[in-house]
Structures are given as structure tokens and as C-alpha cells.
Amino acid sequence: MAHSAIDIAGYFIHYVPKKRRLTPIEIQKLVYIAHGWNLGATGEPLVVESIEAWMYGPVIRRLYDEVKHFGSGEITAFAKPAKSIFSDYDKTIMDWVWEQYGTLQGFQLSALTHKADTPWDEIFNKKGYNLGNATIPNDLIQSYYKNMMGNSQ
DSSP states (O other): OOBOHHHHHHHHHHTSOOSSOOOHHHHHHHHHHHHHHHHHHHSSOSBSSOEEEETTEEEOHHHHHHHGGGTTSOOOOOOOOOGGGSOHHHHHHHHHHHHHHTTOOHHHHHHHHTSTTSHHHIIIIISOOTTSOEEEOHHHHHHHHHHHHHHTO
């Protein structure tokens, strides 16, 4: 079941074990990556909002608006979603994403989402939509992450 990006961010901020607070860029990228892996594994979106190709990578506008006032600093206050809204599978995906990517800093996460042939690169650079905030289609994200799943086996 798809959730708001705010709820997915809240899960990462409040429910995964961590030794540090997350920054806006880190939470933005973690939510995007979780959405991508979920699309790749199930064909279903994890977030209801669309993903946009901004200069600094894939962005969920609603989440950006929610955390932008923290600038590049740590997120110190954020709504805590009820854990019960997430299925066991949702939690498994988000926990797995945290295990794989949670130690990475914002610039490292950004480097992953900016690599050549990523969905962001396809829309922002190759299709020439770098003048505006074009939507990255879920089918493009799904194809990319499904391919990554095949390459990791």
C-alpha cells in the first residue's frame, strides 16, 4: 500500500535504529530509494506522491517543503506516524533500505541517485528536462530497480 512520503520519512526518522539524526537530503534520498526498491520488487509504489527530477536529484516536493527549513542541518523535529499504518512488508523494505544505505551521508546518497543511467539522469540529462522539475515516471524507476535486483543476485 502506498503511503505519503511524510509517513515514510517519519518511519526512517523515528523507527529505524540509528546513532545520528538525518538531514533533509538524506531523508529525501532514503525515501526515494525505498520507493524504488519497492517498485522493483512488487511493481507497486511505496509513496503516493510523484518524484521530480531537480538539479540536485530526485525530489518529492511535499517532503522537500516539510524539511527545507532545516537547511543542511539535522532534522530535529518531525511528525511520528503510527507504526501500525505500515504492513510487515513495508517495514521489511524500509528496514532493508536502512541496513543497506543508512550509514551513507547525504553526498554519498546523492551520488548514487545521480549516476549515469539512473531514472534521474534519464529525465534530467538525457531527455533534456533540466530546465524544470519534470516528473520521473514510476515505470522508469521500477525498471531501474528491477534491473538492479537482477544484477545483485
